[in-house]
Amino acid sequence: MPRDDLPGVVVTGAAGGIGAAVAREAGARGHRVLALVHRPTSEPALDSSAVHVSVADVTREDVSEAVVRGLAAAGITRVGVLVNAAGVIRHGTTVASTSAQGVTESLDVHCTGVLRVTRACLPALLRAPRPVVLNLTSRHGSLSLAASGGVPGVPVSYAYRIAKAAQNMLTVCLHQELSPRVRILAVHPGRVATAIAPADADRSPGVTAGHLLDLAENAPSEWSGRFLEPPATFLEW
Ligand SMILES: NC(=O)c1ccc[n+]([C@@H]2O[C@H](COP(=O)([O-])OP(=O)(O)OC[C@H]3O[C@@H](n4cnc5c(N)ncnc54)[C@H](OP(=O)(O)O)[C@@H]3O)[C@@H](O)[C@H]2O)c1
Secondary structure: OOOOOOOEEEEOOOOOHHHHHHHHHHHHOOOOEEEEEOOOOOOHHHOOOOEEEEEOOOOOOOHHHHHHHHHHHHOOOOEEEEEEOOOOOOOOOOOOOOOHHHHHHHHHHHHHHHHHHHHHHHHHHOOOOOOEEEEEOOHHHOHHHHHOOOOOOOOOOHHHHHHHHHHHHHHHHHHHHHOOOOEEEEEOOOOEOOOOOOOOOOEOHHHHHHHHHHHHHHOOHHHOOOEEEOOOEEOOO
């Protein structure tokens, strides 16, 4: 049963992978959870009295209305944790094979979508005592890493890298505006075995969800505006 003394948790991209695992783990820890999914789902991880599922496409301008309706239906007035986990991969590892539309679609999910959902949750975040926004990014969004040659053997995924780099700038902007009242972190979750996992994934979504919720609970204010892999490996922008 959800505990009324705990603030709620909102997670996007919750139909599978890391998002579904975060929803399940947050529910198990006693939070009311709003699990936002791209399309209707029968994901068993979300079958819990603590988890309310709402359909919300983060690329739609009216997603904020879906979020506000979902918060009310979930019985959440204060959001302690927002996990922006929605993600897509658009292929193209050379400039010739990369479509501009794929880059635009990726930016819309990874960056503008995070802006829309964070804006929709902001009033409820500001009602929580110690709120935090975890933007799930990737080490591949690091300009420093890319400029020094990237990860050896990993091809240049143009759309994904560009979208995550843009999301990283959004994280820093949100931090500048909202910290210390709201902690805003860019989190590389590691190599996690999901639908969009790298071939060398070595971590389960369940373990990752535990890391993320521990981070949400324990990250000091000084970690806001930082780029890290849990539990505490800091990455260069
Ligand atoms: N797995 C890794 O190793 C890894 C590493 C670094 C970063 N990340 C990041 O972690 C996040 C979660 O990834 P994951 O591994 O859990 O991948 P995943 O299993 O593919 O989950 C991504 C979710 O995002 C949803 N989504 C896509 N477009 C959406 C939209 N327009 N509106 C709402 N939801 C949308 C997908 O729903 P549909 O399938 O129904 O479209 C899917 O449920 C992503 O941002 C990813 O970039 C993952």
